[in-house]
Amino acid sequence: MTESSVHPALWPAPFATGAVEATVTVPGSKSVTNRALVLASLAAEPGWLRRPLRSRDSLLMAEALRALGVGIEETVSSSSVAGEPDGGEAWRVIPAGLHGPATVDVGNAGTVMRFLPPVAALADGAIRFDGDPRSYERPLHGVIDALRVLGARIDDDGRGALPMTVHGGGALDGGSVEIDASSSSQFVSALLLSAPRFNQGVEVRHVGGRLPSMPHIRMTVDMLRAVGAQVDEPETGGEPNVWRVSPSALLGRDLTVEPDLSNAQPFLAAALITGGRVTIPDWPERTTQPGDALREIFTEMGGSWELTEAGLTFTGTGRIQGIDVDLGEVGELTPGIAAVAALADSPSTLRGVAHLRLHETDRLAALTKEINELGGDVTETEDGLLIRPRPLHGGVFHTYDDHRMATAGSIIGLAVDGVQIENVATTAKTLPDFPRMWAGMLGA
Known part of the structure; x- marks a missing residue:
């Protein structure tokens, strides 16, 4: 049908x-599901994601991470079993060495097209990003330009948009970067989510106009802290419009999605x-x-x-x-x-x-x-x-x-x-x- x-x-x-x-x-929540998938894929140990959203955006994220080598096992548990979620659908995320070559279909999902290029920069090999026609029109320059400053190599033919290829080198230096995220708060979240795996972590400084959708950045920060990352940010006394994430290992967690x-x-x-x-x-x-x-x-x-x-x-x-x-x-x-x-x-x-x-x-x-x-x-x-x-x-x-x-x-x-x-x-x-x-x- x-x-x-x-x-x-x-x-x-x-x-x-x-x-x-x-x-x-x-x-x-799509926002929680896709952030949790990224963090679990970068963790040092397996984790569970309970009641994840099964939608086009979240399935695109899961398939993209699988293409990079991450294990994501879907289960349905009807009762509580030791070591497994109790009831309902759950995804077991098993981190692995990220690698290419691979092609990522972002559809028209902002979280996929923006959150995964930093992950791809940590992979070993070339990762091509493509998507729906509308995805070519959505701004991505904040992530592309920032990743280049932080040490990544990206081919986008100067468009600042899809399609593009990230040439992962297995690691990324990280460090300090200035971005204008006034067109999308996802530019900030994208860099923060992968930052614990950067050699120097990251300092992201927003230098543009009004930053929209601040609750989504707060969500990113809270979820990073929940898996063991150290984050300094404006809402806890840090410098305005500046976020710092220290390099560290991330913990595998058992998370129930709101x-x-x-x-x-x-x-x-x-x-x-x-x-x-x-x-x-x-x-x-x-x-x-x-x-x-x-x-x-x-x-x-x-x-x-x-x-x-x-x-x-x-x-x-x-x-x-x-x-x-x-x-x-x-x-x-x-x-x-x-x-x-x-x-x-x-x-x-x-x-x-x-x-x-x-x-x-x-x-x-x-x-x-x-x-x-x-x-x-x-x-x-x-x-x-x-x-x-x-x-x-x-x-x-x-x-x-x-x-x-x-x-x-x-x-x-x-x-x-x-x-x-x-x-x-x-x-x-x-x-x-x-x-x-x-x-x-x-x-x-």
Whole structure:
């Protein structure tokens, strides 16, 4: 059965006829899964990764690491066995000598195209990186230029982008480097994740404009420390915009992946829009995931939340208020927030997200076009969107092969009958089986 036969080219977004009441179990975090795979592959001993996300992005990461020689064994355990995870899917990661020649398919995964070139520099042999056509347009210069300063040899024909070849020498000197990471915080995370294996570690100094998505850098730092790395960073008294990682061996760990809180967004939005109640099990009390900000953002837009042993329960009133919010640290939430704002009873201003023009697609242009074609009134600003609510009508909502565009269109479809999502299958990038989960939430 082909993907197109499972999810037709135009998917009728389900229309909610009443208040949504549901418990939705969200798969693991892509950001945590892919960082954990890199760290486990660079460790000095095997480790376990429990409840990993199985999506296009995470499977691309796993296959790429396997191509470099890492052992990743997938298991399903139904009960607790000594030395093995207790229940559910788990990946056993067995580090090995990294080697080429190999070819890495990054798809359109920012974490793969940015996190793995430093790993490839530690391999012995040539590692070629290629991917989807859109991946050629996404910025990679921050990683390429930095790796050259740190001693790597890379052939990219001067593009600062894919495709390219990293000629690994089995080790990397490391040291100090200045980068402009204002277009992607992943440039910083990419260098930090492999830094313990660099001969001199690394000192990364950001010298550009505003650094977006800081929670993702905090996630990288926390996960490095959890496997034994020594990291000095601004949030613990270090120099502003400077991160230092000392050379060291990394420990193999037994890590359970948190639910992907950003992927919980459309389900929480459903409660807000319909005046219903949705519970997301296993929502962590403390996390570095940007999606945790949804609690406060959606509350400001008209709902309320409660965190209990059952998880996070979000309750809506059916009335949606506009919002003026800086999303610079949580930019990936912008498409879903824009969709909700298009259904509000007052205008919204979303700021601090100019970098979204460089994501899977130009998300600011895409959101403006698609919402306006359904009758909306969205204007791009220098660093975000101005959304003036208007009565919306049905129509085709294009996704541009961007998973968050697909879920944004689905959010609008809850309140607007006749919305059709073009290529809903793109949600498989980070949220496998989204259409079934969405229908299940509505009791279909």
